Amino acid sequence: MRKRLAAHARVVAALSRRSIRQAFRRPQFLAPIIVFPTLFLAVNTGGAGRAVDLPAFPKVHGFLDFQLAGSMTQSAMLAGVSAGIALALDIEIGFIDRLVVAPISRAAIVLGRLSATAVLGALAGVWFLVIGLIFGAHIQGGVAGFLVVVAEASLCAGAFGALGAALALRAQTASVVQGIFPLVFVVLFLSSAFFPRNLLLQPARTIADWNPMSLIAEGLRDPIVYGLSWSAVGKGLGGIAIVMSLGGVLSALAMRRRLSVG
Amino acid sequence: MTLAAELRTVWALMRRALNELVRVPGAAIPGVLAPAIFMLGLTSVFGKLTLLPGFTTNDFMSFLIPVSLLQGAGFTGAATGVNLARDIELGWFDRLIVAPPARSALLAGLVLSASLRALIPMTFLLIVGLAFGVHFPGIGGLLIAVVLATGFSAVAASWGITVALRFKTQSAAPLMQAGIFMAVLFTASYAPLDLLTGWLHTVATYNPVRFIIDAARQGFVGDVSWGTTWKGLLALAGLAAVIVSLALRGLRHASD
Amino acid sequence: MAGIDLEVAEQEIYAFLGPNGAGKTTTVRMLTTLLKPSGGTARVAGYDVVADASSVRRSIGVALQEAALDPLMTGRELMQLQATLHGLSRAETNRRSEALLNRVGLIEAADRRVGTYSGGMRRRLDLASALVHDPKVLFLDEPTTGLDPVSRITIWEEVRKLNDEGTTVFLTTQYLEEADQLADRVGIIDDGRMAAEGTPAVLKAQIGRPRLELTIADGGAERAEQIIVGFGEAMPARDGVLMVGLERGASDIAPIVRALDEAGLHVESLNLVHPTLDDVFVEKTGRHLEGAGEQPEEAEAPTA
Numbered sequence: 001m002r003k004r005l006a007a008h009a010r011v012v013a014a015l016s017r018r019s020i021r022q023a024f025r026r027p028q029f030l031a032p033i034i035v036f037p038t039l040f041l042a043v044n045t046g047g048a049g050r051a052v053d054l055p056a057f058p059k060v061h062g063f064l065d066f067q068l069a070g071s072m073t074q075s076a077m078l079a080g081v082s083a084g085i086a087l088a089l090d091i092e093i094g095f096i097d098r099l100v101v102a103p104i105s106r107a108a109i110v111l112g113r114l115s116a117t118a119v120l121g122a123l124a125g126v127w128f129l130v131i132g133l134i135f136g137a138h139i140q141g142g143v144a145g146f147l148v149v150v151a152e153a154s155l156c157a158g159a160f161g162a163l164g165a166a167l168a169l170r171a172q173t174a175s176v177v178q179g180i181f182p183l184v185f186v187v188l189f190l191s192s193a194f195f196p197r198n199l200l201l202q203p204a205r206t207i208a209d210w211n212p213m214s215l216i217a218e219g220l221r222d223p224i225v226y227g228l229s230w231s232a233v234g235k236g237l238g239g240i241a242i243v244m245s246l247g248g249v250l251s252a253l254a255m256r257r258r259l260s261v262g
Numbered sequence: 263m264t265l266a267a268e269l270r271t272v273w274a275l276m277r278r279a280l281n282e283l284v285r286v287p288g289a290a291i292p293g294v295l296a297p298a299i300f301m302l303g304l305t306s307v308f309g310k311l312t313l314l315p316g317f318t319t320n321d322f323m324s325f326l327i328p329v330s331l332l333q334g335a336g337f338t339g340a341a342t343g344v345n346l347a348r349d350i351e352l353g354w355f356d357r358l359i360v361a362p363p364a365r366s367a368l369l370a371g372l373v374l375s376a377s378l379r380a381l382i383p384m385t386f387l388l389i390v391g392l393a394f395g396v397h398f399p400g401i402g403g404l405l406i407a408v409v410l411a412t413g414f415s416a417v418a419a420s421w422g423i424t425v426a427l428r429f430k431t432q433s434a435a436p437l438m439q440a441g442i443f444m445a446v447l448f449t450a451s452y453a454p455l456d457l458l459t460g461w462l463h464t465v466a467t468y469n470p471v472r473f474i475i476d477a478a479r480q481g482f483v484g485d486v487s488w489g490t491t492w493k494g495l496l497a498l499a500g501l502a503a504v505i506v507s508l509a510l511r512g513l514r515h516a517s518d
Numbered sequence: 519m520a521g522i523d524l525e526v527a528e529q530e531i532y533a534f535l536g537p538n539g540a541g542k543t544t545t546v547r548m549l550t551t552l553l554k555p556s557g558g559t560a561r562v563a564g565y566d567v568v569a570d571a572s573s574v575r576r577s578i579g580v581a582l583q584e585a586a587l588d589p590l591m592t593g594r595e596l597m598q599l600q601a602t603l604h605g606l607s608r609a610e611t612n613r614r615s616e617a618l619l620n621r622v623g624l625i626e627a628a629d630r631r632v633g634t635y636s637g638g639m640r641r642r643l644d645l646a647s648a649l650v651h652d653p654k655v656l657f658l659d660e661p662t663t664g665l666d667p668v669s670r671i672t673i674w675e676e677v678r679k680l681n682d683e684g685t686t687v688f689l690t691t692q693y694l695e696e697a698d699q700l701a702d703r704v705g706i707i708d709d710g711r712m713a714a715e716g717t718p719a720v721l722k723a724q725i726g727r728p729r730l731e732l733t734i735a736d737g738g739a740e741r742a743e744q745i746i747v748g749f750g751e752a753m754p755a756r757d758g759v760l761m762v763g764l765e766r767g768a769s770d771i772a773p774i775v776r777a778l779d780e781a782g783l784h785v786e787s788l789n790l791v792h793p794t795l796d797d798v799f800v801e802k803t804g805r806h807l808e809g810a811g812e813q814p815e816e817a818e819a820p821t822a
Contacts, residue, residue: 018591018599097552
C-alpha cells in the first residue's frame with residue numbers, strides 16, 4: 001500500500017513540476033500572477049495611502065501593510081484562472097489525451113495541476129510579503145505569521161485552481177476561460193480585499209459582508225496588521241474551504257463528463 | 263505610391279481589424295467591460311477617499327472617469343500590438359511588409375483602426391458613468407475628454423506596435439499592457455496630486471499623462487479652462503511625437 | 519460508427535485502411551480507453567477496455583494523430599514524464615529515455631523545446647514516448663500523414679523492427695501503400711463499417727483482375743466509356759483516366775483499341791495495371807480511396 005502511495009505521489013510531483021515549468025516558460029502566464037498585482041499594489045498604496053487618515057479606518061501600522069492581503073488574494077485568484085487556461089490549452093492541443101491514456105489515477109491528473117498552482121500561490125505570498133517588508137511594512141504576527149500567511153495564500157491558489165480546472169473542463173477552449181478575468185476583479189472589488197468593509201460604498205458593502213473572498217482576504221490580512229490569532233486563521237480557512245468545495249465538486253463533475261464524452 | 267493608393271491601403275487595414283471584431287464579438291467583450299468594471303469597482307472600494315481634506319470633489323466616480331476612459335482607450339491600443347505580434351508570428355505580416363504601401367500608410371491604418379475601436383469601450387464607459395451619477399461635463403468638457411482619450415489610444419497603439427516589432431512574439435503582450443497600466447495609473451489617478459504618497463507623488467509630477475488626465479477630468483469635476491486644456495493637448499502631442507516616430511522606425515527596420 | 523468486428527492476433531501488424539471520416543480514429547480512441555463504446559465490447563491485451571481500463575493502459579503504447587506534445591517541453595522532459603507516468607523508477611526512466619531518444623534519432627535535439635521540432639521529429643518523439651514502457655500492443659493513428667517520404671520510410675522501418683521484436687501493432691492509415699507495405703492483415707473501413715478484411719495478397723487476389731487505364735483525346739471520354747464497358751468490368755473513372763477491368767489481361771487490349779479506333783476516338787495513353795488495394799476498395803465500396811496513390815511531399819520546416 002505504501003509503495004502504491006509513493007508511486008502515486010511521484011506521478012503527481014512529476015505533473016506538478018511540468019505545470020510549474022510551463023508557467024515560468026510563458027511570461028503571459030506569470031504576468032497576471034506577479035507583475036500586475038504588484039503594479040496594482042503600487043498604485044493603490046501611492047494613490048489611496050492617505051486613507052489611513054480617515055477616522056473610520058482601522059488602526060494599522062501603514063496602508064501598505066493593509067494592502068498586501070489584497071495583492072495576495074488577487075494573485076491567488078488569477079493563479080487559479082491561469083491554471084484553468086493552461087488546462088484548457090492542454091485539452092486544445094490534445095496533451096490531455098496523453099495523460100488519460102497513461103495508467104495513472106484520474107485524480108492525479110487534476111492534483112498535479114492543483115499542487116502546481118498551490119506552489120505558485122506560495123511563491124506569490126512570499127513575493128508580496130518580502131516586497132512589503134522591503135518597503136517598510138511590519139508583520140505583527142512575526143515569523144509564525146509570515147508562514148501562516150504563505151500557507152493560506154498557497155491553499156487559496158489551490159482552491160481557485162480547482163475552480164479554474166472545472167471551468168476549463170467544461171469550456172474546453174482557452175479563450176473562454178480567459179474571459180473570466182473581469183469576473184475575478186468584480187468579485188475582488190465586492191469584498192474587503194483592498195479596503196475595510198466598513199468604508200466600502202453601498203451596495204458593495206453589503207455584498208462584501210457575505211462574500212467568502214472577504215473572509216479569505218481578512219484571513220491573510222489579520223496576521224500582518226494585528227498578529228496571529230485563531231479567528232484570523234479560522235476566517236482564512238473558512239473562506240478557502242467554501243471555494244475549495246465549490247471547485248472540487250465542479251471539477252469532479254466536469255472530469256467525469258469529459259471522460260465519457262471524450 | 264499615390265495618395266489614393268495609400269488611402270486605400272489604410273482603409274483595407276482598418277477593415278481587416280474591424281472585421282475581426284465583428285467575426286468574434288465575444289472576444290471583444292472583456293475589453294469593453296473591463297474599464298467599466300474597474301470604474302465601478304474602484305469607486306465602490308475607494309469612494310470614501312473623497313472624505314479626505316484636499317479632495318477637489320465629493321464624487322469619486324466623476325474624479326475617476328477620465329482615468330477609466332484612458333484605460334479603456336489605452337488597452338484597446340495595446341491590443342493592436344498584441345494582434346500585430348500574433349500576425350508576425352503567423353507570417354501574415356511578412357506579406358504586408360513586402361507589398362508596396364509606404365510604412366507610414368501601414369502605421370496609419372493600424373493606428374486609426376485602434377482609435378476607432380477605442381470609441382466602443384469609451385462610449386460604454388460614458389453611458390455607465392452617467393447612469394451612475396457622474397457629473398455631466400458639458401459639451402466642451404466631453405469633447406476634450408473624448409479627443410484626449412482617442413488621441414491616447416493612438417499613442418497606446420503605437421507603443422504596442424513598437425514592442426511587437428521589437429520582440430516579434432505574443433509573449434511580449436504583458437510588456438505592452440504593463441506600459442499602459444503604468445502610464446495611466448501612475449498619475450493623479452485616485453486622488454489629487456497633493457494627496458499622493460511618497461514615490462507616486464514624484465512619478466506623477468513628471469508623468470506627461472498626468473496632464474492629459476487633468477485636462478480630460480476638468481468638465482467632470484468643475485469648470486473647463488484653457489490653461490489646463492492646453493497642457494493636456496501639448497502633453498499628448500509630445501508623447502505622440504515620440505512614440506509614433508519609434509513605431510515608424512520599427513516598421514522601417516522590420517524587414518532587416 | 520455502424521458496427522465493427524475485428525480481431526488482431528498477437529505480434530501481428532494490423533492496418534485499418536480507409537478515407538478520412540471513415541471511423542478509424544474513433545475506433546482507435548475506443549480501443550485505447552479514450553472513448554466509451556456506445557455498444558458492444560472490446561478487449562485489448564486480454565483486458566476489457568471498459569471494465570479493466572487501467573490494465574489496458576498499462577499494456578498499450580499510443581501515438582495519436584495530433585501528436586499530443588507540449589511545445590514548451592523539451593524532448594527529454596517529455597520522455598521522462600512519460601516514463602514516470604508509467605511508473606518506471608528514476609534509473610529506468612533515465613535509461614529508457616536515453617535509449618529511445620537515440621533509437622529515433624532525437625538525442626541531439628533532446629534538450630530543445632518541442633515547439634522547435636519539425637513535423638517528422640514530433641512524430642518520432644511521439645513514437646518514442648509510446649514505447650517507453652515496452653508495451654505489448656502499439657496503437658498508431660495515421661503515423662505518417664503529412665510527412666515527407668524520407669520520414670515516412672524511417673517510421674516504417676521502425677515499426678517493422680518493433681514488430682520483429684514482438685510488439686503487436688495496430689495502425690490506421692489512409693495510404694494504401696502504407697497498408698500494403700507494412701501490414702500482415704488489413705481491415706478496410708468505410709463509413710463506420712468494415713468493408714473487407716484479410717492479408718493484402720489475399721484481398722488483391724480476390725479482385726484478381728488487371729485493369730486497363732486509358733485517356734482519350736479531344737473530349738471523346740463519354741463515348742469511349744460506353745464502348746469499353748462492353749469489353750470488361752465497368753470501373754469509375756478517376757481524374758480523366760478511364761478504367762475497365764479485364765478478364766484475362768494483355769490479350770484483352772487489342773479488341774478494345776480496335777473498337778475505339780473504329781469509333782474515331784483517339785487513344786492518348788494506355789496502361790495495363792495490376793490490382794492494388796485501391797481496387798479492392800473500389801470493388802467493396804464503389805469509390806476510390808481518397809488520396810490513393812498520392813504520396814504528398816511536404817517540405818519540412820521547423821515550426822517556431
